[in-house]
Amino acid sequence: xxxxxxxxxxxxxxxxxxxxxxxxxxxxxxxxxxxxxxxxxxxxxxxxxxxxxxxxxxxxxxxxxxxxxxxxxxxxxxxxxxxxxxxxxxxxxxxxxxxxxxxxxxxxxxxxxxxxxxxxxxxxxxxxxxxxxxxxxxxxxxxxxxxxxxxxxxxxxxxxxxxxxxxxxxxxxxxxxxxxxxxxxxxxxxxxxxxxxxxxxxxxxxxxxxxxxxxxxxxxxxxxxxxxxxxxxxxxxxxxxxxxxxxxxxxxxxxxxxxxxxxxxxxxxxxxxxxxxxxxxxxxxxxxxxxxxxxxxxxxxxxxxxxxxxxxxxxxxxxxxxxxxxxxxxxxxx
Amino acid sequence: xxxxxxxxxxxxxxxxxxxxxxxxxxxxxxxxxxxxxxxxxxxxxxxxxxxxxxxxxxxxxxxxxxxxxxxxxxxxxxxxxxxxxxxxxxxxxxxxxxxxxxxxxxxxxxxxxxxxxxxxxxxxxxxxxxxxxxxxxxxxxxxxxxxxxxxxxxxxxxxxxxxxxxxxxxxxxxxxxxxxxxxxxxxxxxxxxxxxxxxxxxxxxxxxxxxxxxxxxxxxxxxxxxxxxxxxxxxxxxxxxxxxxxxxxxxxxxxxxxxxxxxxxxxxxxxxxxxxxxxxxxxxxxxxxxxxxxxxxxxxxxxxxxxxxxxxxxxxxxxxx
Numbered sequence: 001x002x003x004x005x006x007x008x009x010x011x012x013x014x015x016x017x018x019x020x021x022x023x024x025x026x027x028x029x030x031x032x033x034x035x036x037x038x039x040x041x042x043x044x045x046x047x048x049x050x051x052x053x054x055x056x057x058x059x060x061x062x063x064x065x066x067x068x069x070x071x072x073x074x075x076x077x078x079x080x081x082x083x084x085x086x087x088x089x090x091x092x093x094x095x096x097x098x099x100x101x102x103x104x105x106x107x108x109x110x111x112x113x114x115x116x117x118x119x120x121x122x123x124x125x126x127x128x129x130x131x132x133x134x135x136x137x138x139x140x141x142x143x144x145x146x147x148x149x150x151x152x153x154x155x156x157x158x159x160x161x162x163x164x165x166x167x168x169x170x171x172x173x174x175x176x177x178x179x180x181x182x183x184x185x186x187x188x189x190x191x192x193x194x195x196x197x198x199x200x201x202x203x204x205x206x207x208x209x210x211x212x213x214x215x216x217x218x219x220x221x222x223x224x225x226x227x228x229x230x231x232x233x234x235x236x237x238x239x240x241x242x243x244x245x246x247x248x249x250x251x252x253x254x255x256x257x258x259x260x261x262x263x264x265x266x267x268x269x270x271x272x273x274x275x276x277x278x279x280x281x282x283x284x285x286x287x288x289x290x291x292x293x294x295x296x297x298x299x300x301x302x303x304x305x306x307x308x309x310x311x312x313x314x315x316x317x318x319x320x321x322x323x324x325x326x327x328x329x330x331x332x333x334x
Numbered sequence: 335x336x337x338x339x340x341x342x343x344x345x346x347x348x349x350x351x352x353x354x355x356x357x358x359x360x361x362x363x364x365x366x367x368x369x370x371x372x373x374x375x376x377x378x379x380x381x382x383x384x385x386x387x388x389x390x391x392x393x394x395x396x397x398x399x400x401x402x403x404x405x406x407x408x409x410x411x412x413x414x415x416x417x418x419x420x421x422x423x424x425x426x427x428x429x430x431x432x433x434x435x436x437x438x439x440x441x442x443x444x445x446x447x448x449x450x451x452x453x454x455x456x457x458x459x460x461x462x463x464x465x466x467x468x469x470x471x472x473x474x475x476x477x478x479x480x481x482x483x484x485x486x487x488x489x490x491x492x493x494x495x496x497x498x499x500x501x502x503x504x505x506x507x508x509x510x511x512x513x514x515x516x517x518x519x520x521x522x523x524x525x526x527x528x529x530x531x532x533x534x535x536x537x538x539x540x541x542x543x544x545x546x547x548x549x550x551x552x553x554x555x556x557x558x559x560x561x562x563x564x565x566x567x568x569x570x571x572x573x574x575x576x577x578x579x580x581x582x583x584x585x586x587x588x589x590x591x592x593x594x595x596x597x598x599x600x601x602x603x604x605x606x607x608x609x610x611x612x613x614x615x616x617x618x619x620x621x622x623x624x625x626x627x628x629x630x631x632x633x634x635x636x637x638x639x640x641x642x643x644x645x646x647x648x649x650x651x652x653x654x655x
Contacts, residue, residue, distance in 0.1 A: 059520035166608045167377075196376035196547065198605040201591035205602050223521065226550075230593035230602070249598060267525030269550040271577060271592055281522040284490055 005217050006048040006071065006185055011080035013041040013066050038288050040066040041077070042241045045315065048185075048217060055232030055249065056221045057264075061285055063241040064221045068187045071219060072106045084184060102132050105178035109190035111170030115162040115177075121148075122158025125177045134182060147176040152206055168199035172206065179210070186218040192227060204231060225268050229253050237261050240296040241288055243315060247322035257324040260297045295327065305333025336407070337364035338508040338541035339388070344401035346380075346387045355612045357383040357396065359565040365541040365558070367508065370532070372552030372573070373545045374588075375562035378609050381545045384562070385511045388543070389428050390418050406508050424454045427502035431514040433494035436501060437486040443470075443497055444482030451504050469500040474530050492523035499527070506538065513545045528555050549588060553577045561585045564610055564620035571644025581644060581651040583625050619649065627652075 015038040019027060041063045048054045056064045069075045071082055073089050082089045084103060108114040115124055122144045129135045135143050145155030151172040162170055171191065178186055188207075192200045208231055211218060222228050228235055228249070235252050237245040237260065245258040256262045263281040283300040286292050292299055298308040307327050315325040327333045346358035358380045365371045375381040386392050388403050390410060403410045405426050410418060422428075430436055438446050447466035448459050457465075463482060470478035473496040486494055495515060502510050512531075516524040532555060534540055546552060552559055552573070559576040561569040561584065569582040580586045589595065590603040607624040610616065619637050622628040627650045637649045 059522060168608060196609065197549065197588055198376060198591050199608060201593075201602040201604040204593065205604060208599070208601070225521075226592065226594035230596065230598050230600075264521060267522045269525075269528065269548070269554040270594055271550045271553045271589065281525065284492060284523065285520070 003049055004047040005050040005052075005085055006046075006219070007083045008044055008046040008067075008071065009081050009083070011041055011044045011067075011070060011077045011082060012039070013063070013070055013075060014039055014078045036289055039241050039291055040288060041070065042291075044080075044238075044241075044243050046236060046243065046246070048219065050217055051215045052234065053211060053216075053218045053220055053232045055228035055235040056219060056238060057223065057225060057228055057235055058238035059223065059264075059285055061240065061288055062238040063288075064238050065189055066241075067238070068106065068189045068219055068221045071185070072104045072187050074106075102128070102134070102181050103184040104187060105181050105183040105185075106187045106189060107171075107174050107178050107191045109193050111167055111174050111194070112162075114174055115170055117162050120159055120161060121165070121173050124162075124173065125158070125180050128177065129180045129182075132181070134180075143180070144176075147180055148173075150179065150210070151176045152202075166199070167195055168202055171195060171203050175203075175206065175210070179214075184217060186216055187221070188218060189221045190223070191220075193222065193224065200227070207231065225253075225265065226270070237264070240286060240291055242296060242325065244297070244326070245322070245324045246315070247318075247324075251322060257318055257322070257329055258297075258326050259301050259303050259328070263300075295325075303328060303333065307333050336366075337404075338367045338406060339543065340364040340402075340404040341384075341388060342402050342404075344384065344387055344403060345399050346383055346392055346396055347399045348396040350395055353613055357565050357612060358387055360401070361562075361565075361567050362401075363558075363560050363567065363570060365509065365543060367541050368535050368539040369557045370535050370542045370544055370555055372556030372559045373543055373562065374547065374549055374552050374559060376547055376588075376609050378564075378612065379562040380565035380612075381547075381562050382513050383565075385428065385513045385543065385545045388511055389422060389426065391428075420454070423450065423507075424505040425507050426509045427505070427507040427511070429495075429498050429502050429510060429512040429515045431517055433491070433498040434486065436498040437494060439486050441485075442482065443484050443486065443489075447482070447497075447501055447504065450501055454505055465504065466500075469503050470497065472503060472530075472534070473497075473500045474526065475500070490523075492519050492527070495519060495523075495527060496530070499531070503534070503538075503540070507540065509541045509543070511543045511545070514547070515544075516551065517546065517548070524551075531555065549577075549592065550594075561588070564615060565612060566620070566647060567645070568621065568647045569644065575644045579644075579654055581646040581654060582648050583627050583650075583652065584621050586652055587624075619647075 017036045019035060056067060058064045070077050125144045125147055126140045130140055144158050148155050148157055153172055192203050195203060220232055232249050235249050236243055239260050245261050256265055267281055281300055294310050295308040295313050298304040313325045313327050315323045316330045318324045318329050342362045344358055344361040348355045348357055361384055373381045387398050392398060444463050444466055448462035451462040451465050467478045467482060470481055475481055475496050516527050535542055544556060556573050559573050560567045563584050569576055569585045580589055587605040596602060605624050610620055616623055618634055619632040622632040631649050637647050639645050639647060
């Protein structure tokens with residue numbers, strides 16, 4: 001795809017924990033003592049087109065936040081490459097990483113933790129562009145004012161401290177700070193998860209308006225399926241570090257192909273009248289330290305067969321626009 | 335059927351140096367055996383303080399200043415501290431958002447559960463462990479006998495929450511207050527727990543108060559719903575009434591702001607402004623500054639309950655359809 005802004009190619013991320021002294025001693029005695037390896041991301045391949053909002057959905061431990069951090073250049077991938085506009089984002093080439101991290105900006109979940117409590121919000125917003133010389137020093141305060149207005153706040157708020165704002169307003173400030181860097185790509189990691197419902201709608205509206213007006217490209221990481229459906233063009237479903245399904249939002253919600261996607265949809269409560277029975281997924285998410293062999297979902301999958309225990313399903317094209325990693329769509333489970 | 339829990343005119347106030355704040359303001363509701371009441375509100379609405387007030391667990395500088403709480407016909411506010419302690423855990427139990435508020439990290443699950451059994455009933459430890467095993471079985475914990483020997487850190491978040499629910503169930507309480515018990519859990523685990531909770535209410539007849547911010551959860555789980563705003567219950571009715579035919583503009587606004595109810599990509603109706611600080615409530619109706627139906631009357635006098643089937647605290651409720 002030539003028009004894709006972000007391409008993630010076979011990216012894996014492993015976190016290794018070195019054993020502590022006691023574990024090393026115990027390991028020497030028993031002959032073990034291997035470092036513990038967490039497979040946070042395994043072989044993820046994705047493209048995000050310019051102007052597209054891609055949702056990344058999954059439960060805790062599925063690797064969605066790690067993916068966001070790899071894209072933002074916070075973690076270097078263990079394998080594979082991440083390219084932004086044809087140039088690699090990697091930590092190894094230090095100079096390049098610094099240049100690129102200004103083009104990818106992240107918005108975090110907790111606006112109480114992500115803003116410096118002792119810094120006036122105007123300073124917080126101006127710090128990045130000033131350091132990277134994105135805008136001339138004499139127009140910084142003007143720019144801060146217009147950014148604040150762009151996110152629905154008043155320019156005069158630049159002199160206030162974060163504690164003078166509510167959660168929703170702080171998240172607006174975090175968005176203004178990200179936009180100040182004139183990024184190519186936004187990574188939103190559960191950006192509305194900690195907001196109350198009435199405030200969440202305000203921030204989602206703001207995000208959708210900005211996205212359309214500025215033509216922003218975004219990776220929208222969330223566990224909330226209804227929010228993702230509302231704001232995203234395409235959705236990637238992740239399970240235990242792997243991409244299991246990727247499809248346009250509309251198709252995915254109408255007809256999920258992967259059994260995990262269907263099970264996830266079935267366990268989400270929806271607002272409606274009348275009782276409903278929760279068709280819960282059996283069992284728990286396995287540990288990313290010891291992922292099960294074959295398909296990671298097979299221990300919980302109602303349709304698993306012998307092949308699922310043996311062989312890792314590959315991400316295969318299901319139709320023009322969607323891919324799914326399941327043997328059911330790729331030759332059967334027998 | 336008589337109510338397992340009856341709350342009437344409950345008012346809880348926090349007297350702080352910067353003034354007095356009424357976190358729970360004249361709250362009334364009742365829950366019959368086997369029914370689940372969803373207590374919904376945004377942060378600062380007083381929903382959790384209501385739960386703590388029922389349990390008699392409000393700490394200084396807060397205190398319950400008015401109203402009554404009755405469990406199985408016993409007025410809790412007239413009990414001595416000692417009698418209240420006997421009530422808590424046996425007739426009335428609580429499940430918290432964080433199961434580690436219930437579980438002792440340095441004790442095995444079996445030991446702490448058996449201890450909880452024997453606080454209220456004299457029996458040999460072996461029998462208490464058997465009771466504990468049964469309780470774990472009820473909440474759907476696989477191989478419960480082995481789990482009794484585990485420490486809390488060896489269990490996943492979902493399993494710990496099940497253990498906390500099992501502990502609440504040990505004495506077959508009439509009433510369980512559950513404060514955001516599935517908020518920190520993944521949706522697939524939340525689905526499992528909601529299914530178990532519904533089964534508990536149906537099979538054992540426990541009355542459950544489910545405190546949450548999540549309208550989707552209560553609309554699928556609860557029989558009745560109370561919506562709280564600024565310490566007050568602004569709307570109360572059956573789940574069908576409140577979700578299907580909301581009368582209070584705030585309830586309507588909350589439901590409207592849920593993305594799933596709209597065409598993807600469209601502008602979401604939003605409630606303007608933000609939740610008020612309890613120390614600086616506007617005059618009259620606390621929702622007035624954010625309400626599109628507000629009039630001069632809303633500014634001058636606080637609304638009182640209007641009841642026709644469902645209870646609505648509003649001068650200008652929406653038309654019932």
